[in-house]
Amino acid sequence: MTFASSESFHAPGPATFELPPVFEIGSVGVTKPMLQLFLAAALVFAFFYAASAKRAMVPGKLQYAGEAAYGFVRNGLARDLIGSRDFMRFVPYLFALFFFILLNNFFGSIPMINFPTFSRAGMVYGLAALSWIIYNAVGIRKHGFVGYLKHQSVPHGVSPVLYPLLIPLEFLSNIIVRPVTLALRLFANLFAGHILLVLFSTGGLYLLQNEGVIGAVAGPVAWVLAILVSFLELLVQFLQAYVFVLLNAMYISGALADEH
Template sequence: MGTLVLAEGFVPPGAGDFNLPPIFGAVTKPMLLVVMSVVIIAAFFVITSRNMKVVPGKTQFVAESIYSFTRNTIAREHIGSKDFQRFVPLIFTLFTFIFVNNIYGIIPLIQFPTMSHIGFPLALSILVVYPVYHYVGMRRHGIGGYLKNQLFPAGVPGPIYLLLTPIEFFSKFVMNPITLAIRVFAAMFAGHLIILVFTLAGEWLLVEASAALKPVAAVSFAFAIAMTFLEALIMTIQAYVFALLAASYIGMALAEDH
């Protein structure tokens, strides 16, 4: 009977719960969070870089570690030691911006990852990363040379190009920016939805369910806590993956052979 009541009484969260109403005018919570993330990132790195010391304090150490990670582990390794330096600000900005907007999802009172709205990662991918790596590739190789490198890989028999070239075009000029955005969006959307399911289910079990089912609320809350820790890891990984793929696309665009 309790199971029947659970099935009939509990309404699980869905995609509609991500459509937040405007706070004022046409401004929504995700819009404010995006602006706030820029302020947070700028303020943190301005403050930590003001009085830098040879032996860094905790905040300086964190700031230097983030910069070193994006510079050496992401940009240098995937763009190449010859060209990476001028792209460090872009990779650094992408990583920190996505990380902060992801981590909102586990911060009390905020609890909403802005990258779970597809428009934000799409804007970063299509309006920032996509034009940058095509532009730098065309600037280095010329438009014709760049398109040749992208669409006609070396060492392929001539007739195979009839099949391979359309696939290369679709992959590099259509799907790359879309899949780059979908990766972070899907992870943030799914993770936040799972946490919502366990949290709201636990609340319903504790407040509304029959006495026999109330102890199950503790299990649901435990899963919600466990998923929150897991989601924190995924949020960090997704920021890293986005920045890494952006660097990889730039590196491939600059390379002589693809």
């Protein structure tokens, strides 16, 4: 039986996500996650364009799938959270956002890609910034700049005595912290899930190759755990796309509300 030193195994960490450029355009390196963003946008557009290209009263399988996907976002997220009066103008954004995030998340489980795009924090902060601009712009357009700040910072039905304490907290929570927590929730879940998959996969291989009898038992166990985590990751990838869009719809609803 052989026992390799623990230093021989390099556990996955943040460096796992530092991928080299696939190619360079001038001085700009184009990385795998950047290409995945374009691929996801193209695939989402292609699918729903094909699903809606030949619309019929009796839908075929592709049209039915497209309509079901659209109805899920339109009715289950936009209409239920924003309200029947205002929801339709936000459906295109929420619809595109959900399936764009979902496909990028699923890239982490697709063979030959095996990398969730939004496990890179910079990618997620871009989406969070876009969401921040949209729901704040919607609120300012309805209430005016000063009215919107009051709407988001001054809690309704609270004694003015508590204003010095609550107004800074409400301002930080609703204006400053929201995009950060929105991004971190998506990023952290995908980052952690990918780390686990890499750990169990590479750890299982290391055990089989270096730890003799113990490794012959523990290695396959690690790979079984990797398979189980892979199925769990599919659920997490869907839920994180859903939660991200759900919170976007809630923030838009809150910006449009007459009372805070």
